[in-house]
Amino acid sequence: MIDRHPWLDALAHVVLIVGVLIVAFPVYVAVIASTHGPNDFMSGLIPLLPGHEMVANYRSMLTDGLSSSGAPPLGGMLWNSLVMALSIAFGKIAISILSAYAIVYFRFPFRAVAFWMIFVTLMLPVEVRIVPTFKVVADLGLLDSYAGLTIPLIASATATFLFRQFFLTVPDELMEAARIDGAGPLKFFRDILLPLSRTNIAALFVILFIYGWNQYLWPLMVTTTSQHYTIVMGIKRMSDVADALPQWNVVMTTAVLAMLPPVIVVVAMQRLFVKGLIETEK
Amino acid sequence: MQTKRTVFGNRLLPYALLLPQLAVTVVFFLWPAAQAVLQSFQREDAFGLSTTWVGLTNYADLLSDPTYLNSLKVTAIFAPAVTLLSVGLGLIFAASLDRLARGSRVYAALLVWPYAVAPAIGGIMWWFLFNPTIGLLPYLLAMVGYRWDHALQPTDAMILVVIAASWKQVSYNFLFFMAGLQAIPKSMIEAAAIDGAGPVKRFFTIVFPLLSPTTFFLAVINLVYAMFDTFPVIHATTGGNPAQSTNILVYKVFVDGFIGLNLGSSAAQSVVLMAIVVALTVIQFKWVERKVTY
Incomplete structure (x- = not known):
């Protein structure tokens, strides 16, 4: 603090408190709505204080789902989301750490070509090439499977760049010493480089878990039966019904369950999350 | 391109290491993108039995299609509005936090978590x-005499999707501005204070100019976010309506390709979008190269 301005400090507190309230308000309302029965949404105003139906709502959604809209139990959807998020996070980390290793620690023909092929994937978000990508996945027979949900999303230029940047900062002497001691490339990778990359891997994992969990358009397209629905896309099926019948309590129960796991990950691993976020964008 | 001063001598190993990434890239990125470019020059008949080469017709049709021009206009309002709102709020929160010696960690923790919420879920909550009929904000607006109805009023629908799309981005921008503010040397601020500049003047003449690389970077990132990653917000809430008033470009690609099954037009729209992403990425990397250092 350089100079004292009590009124400015007070203003800063006010701005931040208002900010926190605005940011948290929709979630508060969603949590409150998930504790009410269906009749509280028929008319008047959305409830702003907790109701008594919380246990009933969560229990029935987790085990029975919403039969009127053909929505399966949320337990299964949460499981699918978890499988998808973990596969994408581990898959991306695995293939990009290997390719970054090849690009930094070897010299071979077409190295630059490989680097640029990975680079252009930055420019091709799934939304803009959605129809042909869907066709490729359909032709490969991957519709409605975990493989179809995850593999098309695991190529990642940003993760490769992050590992490349990190490998370039690892002192050359480490590799030279390892070679003198007789370590081959795989042993060097496993015993030296991988342990050194631990923090980066963890930070990247947090970001990629959120990325995988929050996928919407892709699971919406490649799942044709409810068996592989993920929870983030499943909410759309319930809200479509909500316009006809006011089932807001059910929709908001689903919303709360869908956002809980990634929010817990961010809150519990905040330091890694901030590191991962800032470094993957550089 | 950089490598190590000594490298491993293996001939085949590097290709084996690259294989998984390149295989996924070719099969799911480059091949579909090439298909999109190819399809954009073709037209299928109504039964999908034959395709004919039509040159630039699909692109020319886009430019004379009023719904596409409308979608361009909608995106030109939506993307800058989301960017302005989320970057602006992120900066205000970060600058406020920067003033405080105590309690800043608590505020930071409370402002950061919405980043983890999926855009679709954020959209549904707003x-x-x-x-x-039952929402809180229309109830409050009715008190001041405004009848809110995003199912009928295009302006209301646009405001709704802009707020819903900006909500989680505020956390993201806030984090980057925090990092940017921490990188500004305290000695500069102190020097200005000794010269008699008050906190407001210091912010506008020193802090904000020094943050300009961060601001520019965030402007590009948020434009990309608003143009491409907000599909779930639109899909889960307005569905591009009423009267196409929230039908942004990336949503239209999906609707025309998947629901309308107009593959040629959808592919041409994809190619236009790819061109926009390439342009934005190039701008961003140009900036990274001549990054300002203090």
Whole structure:
């Protein structure tokens, strides 16, 4: 603090408190709505204080789902989301750490070509090439499977760049010493480089878990039966019904369950999350 | 391109290491993108039995299609509005936090977590708050005499999707501005204070100019976010309506390709979008190269 301005400090507190309230308000309302029965949404105003139906709502959604809209139990959807998020996070980390290793620690023909092929994937978000990508996945027979949900999303230029940047900062002497001691490339990778990359891997994992969990358009397209629905896309099926019948309590129960796991990950691993976020964008 | 001063001598190993990434890239990125470019020059008959080469017709049709021009206009309002709102709020929160010696960690923790919420879920929650019959915000607006109805009023629908799409981005921008503010040397601020500049003057003449690389970077990132990653917000709330008033470009690609099954037009739209992403990425990397250092 350089100079004292009590009124400015007070203003800063006010701005931040208002900010926190605005940011948290929709979630508060969603949590409150998930504790009410269906009749509280028929008319008047959305409830702003907790109701008594919380246990009933969560229990029935987790085990029975919403039969009127053909929505399966949320337990299964949460499981699918978890499988998808973990596969994408581990898959991306695995293939990009290997390719970054090849690009930094070897010299071979077409190295630059490989680097640029990975680079252009930055420019091709799934939304803009959605129809042909869907066709490729359909032709490969991957519709409605975990493989179809995850593999098309695991190529990642940003993760490769992050590992490349990190490998370039690892002192050359480490590799030279390892070679003198007789370590081959795989042993060097496993015993030296991988342990050194631990923090980066963890930070990247947090970001990629959120990325995988929050996928919407892709699971919406490649799942044709409810068996592989993920929870983030499943909410759309319930809200479509909500316009006809006011089932807001059910929709908001689903919303709360869908956002809980990634929010817990961010809150519990905040330091890694901030590191991962800032470094993957550089 | 950089490598190590000594490298491993293996001939085949590097290709084996690259194989998984390149295989996924070719099969799911480059091949579909090439298909999109190819399809954009073709037209299928109504039964999908034959395709004919039509040159630039699909592109020419886009430019004379009023719904596409409308979608361009909608995106030109939506993307800058989301960017302005989320970057602006992120900066205000970060600058406020920077003043405080105590309690800043608590505020930071409370402002950061919405980044983890999926855009679709954020969209649904704001949609609920703005529900015309039972929502809280229409109820408050009715008190000041405004009848909110995003199912009928294009302006209301646009405001709804802009707020819903900006909500989680505020956390992201806030984090980057925090990092940017921490990188500004305290000695500069102190020097200005000794010269008699008050906190407001210091912010506008020193802090904000020094943050300009961060601001520019965030402007590009948020434009990309608003143009491409907000599909779930639109899909889960307004569905591009009423009267196409929230039908942004990336949503239209999906609707025309998947629901309308107009593959040629959808592919041409994809190619236009790819061109926009390439342009934005190039701008961003140009900036990274001549990054300002203090």
